[in-house]
Amino acid sequence: MTQKEKQILFQDLCSRLPYGLKIQVYDNRYAPTTLTAIDIKKQECIFGFNVPIENCLPYLRSMSSMTEEESKEFALLQTDFYVDGFLYPIAATGMIDWLNAHHFDYRGLIEKGLAIEAPEGMYKNY
Numbered sequence: 584m585t586q587k588e589k590q591i592l593f594q595d596l597c598s599r600l601p602y603g604l605k606i607q608v609y610d611n612r613y614a615p616t617t618l619t620a621i622d623i624k625k626q627e628c629i630f631g632f633n634v635p636i637e638n639c640l641p642y643l644r645s646m647s648s649m650t651e652e653e654s655k656e657f658a659l660l661q662t663d664f665y666v667d668g669f670l671y672p673i674a675a676t677g678m679i680d681w682l683n684a685h686h687f688d689y690r691g692l693i694e695k696g697l698a699i700e701a702p703e704g705m706y707k708n709y
Contacts, residue, residue, distance in 0.1 A: 588697055592637075592692070605641070642701040
């Protein structure tokens, strides 16, 4: 994993901390577990033990797995994004928070090999 990929993964993991993200730890001593914290200085996942960030792959939902109901809910968040021809980026934070809360891979991490496609129903209680 390149330093740039590590940074992208680290930024993504940090933004998902409040939402009960599940990750796969690639270390045969540990089973997949729920992410509880990230050591920002060391860029490590912490579960009572430290694992290098490159050994932590989040389970994410591909954008194509968005249900019709979710699509409608997400579309409602976009209504105030452009007003009178001007872009208001504050509204974008609500969209990003929603995507994070629903565990969607809006950065294309699955395709880059930096995340794993979440099995259907993994995040059923979000």
